[in-house]
Amino acid sequence: MKKIITVVNQKGGVGKSTIAQLLGNALRHQGNKILFIDLDLQGNLSYVLGIDKALIGSYDILMKEARAEEVILETEQGHLIPSTASLVRLDTEMQDIVGREYRLKEGLKPILNSYDYxxxxxxxxxxxxxxxxxxASNLVIIPTQADIYSLQGLGQLANTLDTIKLYTNPDIEVAGILITRYDSRTILTRELTEIFEHTAKELNTKVFEIKIREAIAIKEAQALRTDLLEYQPKAKVTEDVIKFIEELEL
Ligand SMILES: Nc1ncnc2c1ncn2[C@@H]1O[C@H](COP(=O)(O)OP(=O)(O)O)[C@@H](O)[C@H]1O
Ligand SMILES: [Mg+2]
Structure with a gap:
């Protein structure tokens, strides 16, 4: 096991599921064994990996109703612990459980040696x-769009990460803020760049040099439920993804 990486941003539509898929696939092409975990009720990541309407998945691990080996599915893009409809109940059901923060970490322990990432x-x-x-993670990636609305919630995320460092995971590291869905025709204003830098400082991290552009190839690959790197190996956005992996320096 090399690393457990979480893609996080409490704003929707910023490219989290897309980055999770692209990151996993790029690392798989480097010869790594990958396990994806879908914790979102929406199940977008599960869907693009070819799985929908799974009956058991991440919910069952968090509720200790199944062991990880029992819920892992094999897809063409890697192994997956899928999202299920029962995730809608999860937060309510976990509310009174002592040690609830550690459920995923505990659940993954028996399978850590089976994966690189x-x-x-x-x-x-x-x-x-x-x-x-x-x-449960070693590393965090924060995708965001290059607009002020996408940045506004990140102060709150910084507070959450501080709490995590203090109580449940002192070694967690934020790899950086990744600008996604980037329109290469727009110029980042000085003001916005400054706010980005400031936010990164608050999170003790950096803004990645590379940006992932907005590209139709991404939507096409997702609609076909396939891997962008195989579907459009020469596309500009695929180059962005490969450069991102390099800059990530895992
Ligand atoms: N680089 C991109 N180019 C084009 N479309 C993108 C790109 N990144 C994400 N999208 C699209 O934007 C929408 C939101 O992305 P998604 O990854 O689902 O965000 P989140 O998981 O943060 O809600 C999806 O329809 C996805 O296909
Ligand atoms: Mg998502």
Whole structure:
């Protein structure tokens, strides 16, 4: 096991599930064994990996109703612990459990040696589910769009990460803020760049140099439920992804 990486941002639509999929696939192409974990009720990551309407998955691990080996599915893009409809109940059901923050970490222990990387996709919240992901992870990636609305919630995320460091996972590291869905025709204003830098400082991290552009190839690959790196190996956005992996320096 090399690393457990969580993709997080409590805002929806910023590219979390997309980055989780791309990251996992890029690492798989480097010869790594990948396990994806979908913690989002929406199940977007599960869907693009070819799985929908799974009956058991991440919920059952968090509730200790199943062992990880029992819920792992094999897909063409890697192994997956899928999202299920029962995730809708999770936060309420975990509310009174002592040690609830550690459920995912505990659940993954028996299978850590079977994978090089575990990639966790999270819902657009800062709920117990997300706390579980952050508690279990070594590294965090924060995708965001290059607009002020996408940045506004990140102060709250910084507070959550501080709490995680203090209580459940002192060694967690934020790899950086990744600008996604980037329109290469727009110029980042000086003001926005400054706010980005400031936010990164608050999170003790950096803004990645590379940005992932907005590209139709991403949507096409997802609609076909396939891997962008195989579907469009020469596309500009695929180059962005490969450069991102290099900059990530895992
Ligand atoms: N680089 C990109 N280019 C084009 N579309 C993108 C890109 N990144 C994400 N999308 C699309 O934007 C929408 C939101 O992305 P998603 O990864 O689901 O965000 P989140 O998981 O944060 O809600 C999806 O329809 C996805 O296909
Ligand atoms: Mg998502």
């Amino acid at each position: 575990i990639i966790i996709d999270t819902p657009p919240t800062l709920s117990t589910t997300v706390i579980n992901a952050l508690t």
